[in-house]
Amino acid sequence: MKLLIKNAKLFYANKLINCDVLIEDGKFKHIAENIVATDAKIVDAGFKLVTPGLIDVHVHFREPGQVHKETIKTGTLASAHGGFTTVGAMPNVIPVPDNIEKFQEQRKLNQANSVINTLQYAPVTKNETSDELVDIEKLVELGAIGFSNDGHGIMNAETMYEAMERIAAVNSHLAAHVEDKNLFNHGVINFGIASKRLGLPGIKQVAETSQLARDLVLAKETGVHYHVCHISTKDGVQLVRMAKDAGINVTCEVSPHHLLLSDQDIVTDDANFKMNPPLRSESDRQALIAGLQDGTIDMIATDHAPHAENEKNQGFAKSAFGITGIETSFPLMYTHLVKTGLISIEKLLQLMTENPAQDFNLSQAGFIKLGQKADFTIIDLDDNYEIKRTDFLSKGTNSPFIGQKVFGKIEQTYVNGNCVYSK
Structure with a gap:
């Protein structure tokens, strides 16, 4: 399976770069501008933040x-x-x-x-x-x-x-x-x-x-x-x-x-x-x-x-x-x-x-590297929203921050190249 993330603002090598990211068999395969992969599922990140999970x-x-x-x-x-x-x-x-x-x-x-x-x-x-x-x-x-x-x-x-x-x-x-x-x-x-x-x-x-x-x-x-x-x-x-x-x-x-x-x-x-x-x-x-x-x-x-x-x-x-x-x-x-x-x-x-x-010596986490398993998150830094109790997926809603307005909406989360959360 191939997944192509187009138009990412990628946190890569300690800096933000605009690029595409190709994922194959659950691992990061290629990072470059204007990647073409006709047989890949395409997700357009719209230049939102793409960060290691x-x-x-x-x-x-x-x-x-x-x-x-x-x-x-x-x-x-x-x-x-x-x-x-x-x-x-x-x-x-x-x-x-x-x-x-x-x-x-x-x-x-x-x-x-x-x-x-x-x-x-x-x-x-x-x-x-x-x-x-x-x-x-x-x-x-x-x-x-x-x-x-x-x-x-x-x-x-x-x-x-x-x-x-x-x-x-x-x-x-x-x-x-x-x-x-x-x-x-x-x-x-x-x-x-x-x-x-x-x-x-x-x-x-x-x-x-x-x-x-x-x-x-x-x-x-x-x-x-x-x-x-x-x-x-x-x-x-x-x-x-x-x-x-x-x-x-x-x-x-x-x-x-x-x-x-x-x-x-x-x-x-x-x-x-x-x-x-x-x-x-x-x-x-x-x-x-x-x-x-x-x-x-x-x-x-x-x-x-x-x-x-x-x-x-x-x-x-x-x-x-x-x-x-x-x-x-x-x-x-x-x-x-x-x-x-x-x-x-x-x-x-x-x-x-x-x-x-x-x-903590986590060799397969924390970085986007070629050949490493594709754990990553897409975040809309411009999305301003209110923290609501009804939006929690945790059983616990015991938070003093409920009702606050914040920026930075989690759009999607991927583990091994598979989407495990999508808003």
């Missing part, structure tokens, strides 16, 4: 165990709707895939139900909460994208050190939710202006930064690729910046909601603004943008966390942490970062394609 290294698909929130099928359909062709699924499902048998079952579920490429994390420790390490070496052989205890900080430094040593030895990645639960103080919101106004228990920034500082020292000692999930504080960005300057093998991600919102935006007890880590201060938000601009922050990841409506309508004190995000990520980032001049479109695409592919 977006990559999100941090999503939650809830299956098995919590399918009322999301399933692998709905989560990957939502991902395709958002322009994503490759995602890293966190292991906080029930049961946690913390041994060989359960991990193999999880991968089979992913493969049977995904419309995109769903890569699977393994936990660092049994059940994500113990100090007993999983069979790191075997789980890497079985295809784990990396290791993460997801929403749980690893409290025991000895456990973390041993995990880093073993993960480094197999050239894998440790993705850390940095949180000292002893400093979390049963908080539900950032300790700051909103927590005081609403009378809610606050989460201090030191709960993130104290464990991050410890882990960076351990990462320096072990040489592991240490990846910081959803960084949220000014001091955290500075710690990563200093660690990179010192040659430590560290990368980090930031979520769209932390880039665009602060606790100043929380005006009522609305749990659509409740996530972990929480929305921080405006100075923290500005530091995150600066970290994105100077390369301290390597990528954007949504931390897509769908919940049922009754789990998010009980106010901060009783509702679940997390928001859905994979369907709104690109248009929000394009509208608020690129169109405002904070970063270039090329920079945004690097953050959402090339950088995660390189940092």
Whole structure:
């Protein structure tokens, strides 16, 4: 089968070029102007953006165990709707895939139900909460994208050190939710202006930064690729910046909601603004943008966390942490970062394609290359529309961005040259 994309504004070799793209047998075959292929199906891109499929290294698909929130099928359909062709699924499902048998079952579920490429994390420790390490070496052989205890900080430094040593030895990645639960103080919101106004228990920034500082020292000692999930504080960005300057093998991600919102935006007890880590201060938000601009922050990841409506309508004190995000990520980032001049479109695409592919050794994702499988997305950057709950393909509609006007409509998403989403 041949597919010819005519009149593409293609993100290729770190720049935008006007060209045609020929795809044959699910792979990129030819890139040039005015390609003629009489036996190909033709899609006229109309000089809309054609980019490598977006990559999100941090999503939650809830299956098995919590399918009322999301399933692998709905989560990957939502991902395709958002322009994503490759995602890293966190292991906080029930049961946690913390041994060989359960991990193999999880991968089979992913493969049977995904419309995109769903890569699977393994936990660092049994059940994500113990100090007993999983069979790191075997789980890497079985295809784990990396290791993460997801929403749980690893409290025991000895456990973390041993995990880093073993993960480094197999050239894998440790993705850390940095949180000292002893400093979390049963908080539900950032300790700051909103927590005081609403009378809610606050989460201090030191709960993130104290464990991050410890882990960076351990990462320096072990040489592991240490990846910081959803960084949220000014001091955290500075710690990563200093660690990179010192040659430590560290990368980090930031979520769209932390880039665009602060606790100043929380005006009522609305749990659509409740996530972990929480929305921080405006100075923290500005530091995150600066970290994105100077390369301290390597990528954007949504931390897509769908919940049922009754789990998010009980106010901060009783509702679940997390928001859905994979369907709104690109248009929000394009509208608020690129169109405002904070970063270039090329920079945004690097953050959402090339950088995660390189940092997580994803050889078949993140780039448009001849001979590589044809995962790509067509986006109309000029299409201005409103984010509506009824447009979501995810089961979760728990988003503080509903009602916002954005630019950057996902037109079509392709995996292996096959269309998996079309508006």
